[in-house]
Amino acid sequence: MPRRRHRSRALVSPRRPAWEQGARLVAGVLLLLAGLGGCASLVPQTMALREAWPAGVARSSENTTVPFFPQQDYQCGPAALATVLVAGGVDLSPDDLVKSVYLPARQGSLQVEMLAAPRRYGRVSYPLAPRFDALLQEVAAGNPVVVLQDTGVGPLVNWHYAVVVGFDYPAGELYLRSGETRRLALPFTVFEYTWKRGGYWAMVALPPERIPVSADPAGYLAAVAAMERVAAPQAALLAYASALRRWPDNATAGIGLANRQYAQGALAQAEATLRQTLALHPDAVPVLNNLAQVLSDLGRNDEALALLDRALRVDAGPFAAAVRETQALVRQRMGRSR
Amino acid sequence: MNSAFKKMMCRFLAVALITLPFQTGQASMISTDQVSSAATVQANRSLVLNHLNRAQTVSEFQALGLDAQQARDRVAAMTDEEVGNLAGQINAVPAGGDGLVALILVVFFIWYFAFRR
Known part of the structure; x- marks a missing residue:
């Protein structure tokens, strides 16, 4: 690796000639230290870049x-x-x-x-x-x-x-x-x-429609959930939709998008989103529960109950209480409509 | 924790227990938050702790010269985890401020006499 000796305009101090004498001494000491401790410990990632430039990134x-x-x-x-x-x-x-x-x-x-x-x-x-x-x-x-x-x-x-x-x-x-x-x-x-x-x-x-290229799905969805607390609902909806486009098989992104659609009253859209997610994750209890809630709101309580039964047959885990609550709500609605 | 803070905290908790919606009810939809944090039980247990951390951070912000509304707004934009990490640490974490980029000579020498990349 050739050692370059360009001067950086931004760094050159007007006093450069004055300290250049001392500089050689300090540099000598530094090189010695670097030799002892290894440059790698001083700037390990720059050293690693010499070995391997990240794949797919322009120079x-x-x-x-x-x-x-x-x-x-x-x-x-x-x-x-x-x-x-x-x-x-x-x-x-x-x-x-x-x-x-x-x-x-x-x-x-x-x-x-x-x-x-x-x-x-x-x-x-x-x-x-x-x-x-x-x-x-x-x-x-x-x-x-x-x-x-x-x-x-x-x-x-x-x-x-x-x-x-x-x-x-x-x-x-x-x-x-x-x-x-x-x-x-x-x-x-x-x-x-x-x-x-x-x-x-x-x-x-x-912006919500632009996902960081280096993002991992869990981290990004956590970041979106953090934004959802304080941002306009539309921003979160866009972010979940982008996440679902980038990671189509991610259940959390599907649930997030459907929850935003549900909150906006777009029940048919929420149903479509949840059905897509359910097709990829047939045992996902939150998806079953939320889809049941949407269907019940649409007046399709029988379908909703069938989904909730399905959710209770698999191990509902931490969501068991929520599923039973939904079940009770749907039964109550059915009782009223009879 | 000083006693003024404790007093404030007790008042806050008393009000919080009565008024705060500990069971957020959006029909029976399971929220995205619940799904992403798989440890729902854990989340419920730390609910009170979160409120404590938020209250503490707000009062620490105020001690650092913010007015009450600003302090509340700022803490509101943080996640539970972020507030948990910050509470009690405000004076220990880095605060980026100085822009007079006094890039010190040693750093310059690394580049000048050794290598740029």
Whole structure:
């Protein structure tokens, strides 16, 4: 691997000549340490990329359409979040996010709030797996990624949020919207060094019809359920529908979509969704129970009872109580209609 | 926990027990939440704990300079798990803030004298 000696414009300090003497000494010490401890322990994931580039990911990619909001004071959290939300079509400014993610006494923003805030705007916050391949996959797909960096050194800690918008592996650089710099170029090694100390934390916040390419179904559906608590119902419906398109055999996605349709009063649609799910999961008790409820609401109590009997024949597990409740309700309705 | 907090908590619990819908009734539909968290029994047991954690986190947010409404709104947007992890830890978890990217020399040297990727 050729060792490159490019200078990064963003990093060169005007005082460079003054410390260059000492720099060689420090570098010598560093190389020695690296030799002793192994570079691998300093930036293990960058080392791993040398061995194997993630399959199916372009070697370079950049989404130049991602907007830039220069941060004010300590508010890199609102700025980074506004960057990804506006890129995803939400109309807001960093100031709108200060009240939901900035903590005055901490002069910063917590990770949990960075995840929580986009939900109010109907965006699905998804924490990425703590790996370069997940980050690179998302960026290559054009999804800007919020990362937490520690730009301090040794005992000094300096947490900072930035947004990765691109990378160029042959040049060895990642591109970030960071602080007051529209396009900060960081070498992979330096980026990993700063990213590692926050446990490789990264997140995307995407519109419900756009699922993160690196998402796993369980994690994504949990993220949608988290959004469902506070977002407009339509956003959750769209997200479940997208999830079902991406993972057609996922029962939770089917139940989620049907529940939203049921809540909207779209009973026929809910029935169709649940029947599709049931065809793939004939013993899924929640599907049997919910379909029975839908059919009962449609006035088809006999069909509903048959489904509930079927649910009770298989081991209903934690849902047994719910099934019996539905059964009682259906019987009551039947009694009334006679 | 100080005694003011305990008092607040007791009042909260008393009200919560009376008024909060511990059995959420949307007809008899099994909710998506119940399906994704397979441990339903566990979920019921931790229901009270969740309310405690939320109340605690709201009061901690207020102590950090948020007004009551903001604090409640923020906590409302979090999942039970997120609140559970945060409660009592607000001053220990990272708060990203500084943007003066003072990327320190050592980091620069790694790149400059060793490698970029």
